[in-house]
Amino acid sequence: MRLAKQQIARQFSRAAGTYDQAAQLQNQISQRLIDSIPNELRGVVVDMGCGTGWALQQIALLNQPNHRFELTAIDIAPGMIEVAQARVPSANFHCCDLEATPLADQTADLIVTNSAIQWCDTTAALKEIKRIGKLGGLLLGSTFGPGTFAELKTAWQEAGDQQQRVHEFDSSDTIRDILHQLKFENASVESENHRLVFESVDDLLKSIKQIGATNASTTRQPGLLGAQRYRDFRAVLEGRLSRDGELSLVFESVFISARVG
Ligand SMILES: C[S@@+](CC[C@H](N)C(=O)[O-])C[C@H]1O[C@@H](n2cnc3c(N)ncnc32)[C@H](O)[C@@H]1O
Numbered sequence: 001m002r003l004a005k006q007q008i009a010r011q012f013s014r015a016a017g018t019y020d021q022a023a024q025l026q027n028q029i030s031q032r033l034i035d036s037i038p039n040e041l042r043g044v045v046v047d048m049g050c051g052t053g054w055a056l057q058q059i060a061l062l063n064q065p066n067h068r069f070e071l072t073a074i075d076i077a078p079g080m081i082e083v084a085q086a087r088v089p090s091a092n093f094h095c096c097d098l099e100a101t102p103l104a105d106q107t108a109d110l111i112v113t114n115s116a117i118q119w120c121d122t123t124a125a126l127k128e129i130k131r132i133g134k135l136g137g138l139l140l141g142s143t144f145g146p147g148t149f150a151e152l153k154t155a156w157q158e159a160g161d162q163q164q165r166v167h168e169f170d171s172s173d174t175i176r177d178i179l180h181q182l183k184f185e186n187a188s189v190e191s192e193n194h195r196l197v198f199e200s201v202d203d204l205l206k207s208i209k210q211i212g213a214t215n216a217s218t219t220r221q222p223g224l225l226g227a228q229r230y231r232d233f234r235a236v237l238e239g240r241l242s243r244d245g246e247l248s249l250v251f252e253s254v255f256i257s258a259r260v261g
Contacts, residue, residue: 160232
């Protein structure tokens with residue numbers, strides 16, 4: 001399932017005010033990307049899909065006491081840009097599709113992207129990253145793999161729903177192939193599962209909504225059938241909760257590191 005860009009922008013703008021409350025995993029992953037920035041790296045940093053600017057703020061902190069980085073951030077959701085801009089006023093912001101940015105060719109020394117390119121055409125996103133990256137520039141990114149939201153996929157199926165509601169995520173192998181085709185160098189793509197545990201169905205659904213991944217948990221079918229399907233979906237999750245005493249949600253993180261070739 002690929003969502004229309006406008007819908008993605010709307011979904012994330014709506015989530016901008018609540019995102020940080022539910023983004024502990026995203027922040028943890030961002031921190032890992034930031035920790036992998038080589039000490040000697042300096043210059044232009046671009047955050048593709050910056051969201052509320054948490055990573056941007058951590059990178060800005062690395063600017064003290066020396067001005068090490070010039071920060072640029074891209075996001076398609078105006079609501080996200082607004083929050084990020086208030087957080088890191090010194091950065092340059094562009095509210096646009098990260099697959100087609102207004103940035104000049106070969107300008108970035110470091111491109112960071114966390115939990116954003118799964119909403120894009122992966123090839124188009126990586127092509128744009130390659131275009132704006134300087135030769136030898138570093139890409140540090142993460143996205144989500146196909147293991148993500150597996151519990152929700154099966155819950156919808158058990159509720160008798162045949163539609164594909166949960167996002168289709170590219171596998172590590174696919175991403176590795178794309179990086180190879182685009183002639184990135186020293187590519188490393190590693191996946192890792194994180195399990196988040198929730199005490200109630202409401203908590204789980206609320207958390208998905210807060211991070212803007214709403215399409216995984218709502219029905220787009222209009223009318224009575226849609227409402228009934230949604231009740232059945234919730235009933236499946238309630239059944240699991242009473243059987244296991246908790247509900248879990250797996251996120252498969254895919255860590256990417258590569259040099260622009
Ligand atoms: C899950 S959030 C991650 C935000 C941030 N990088 C973080 O780690 O917290 C995904 C972000 O990607 C943005 N996004 C999704 N598709 C995009 C696109 N095509 N171009 C630019 N931004 C996009 C969304 O608006 C949202 O802010």
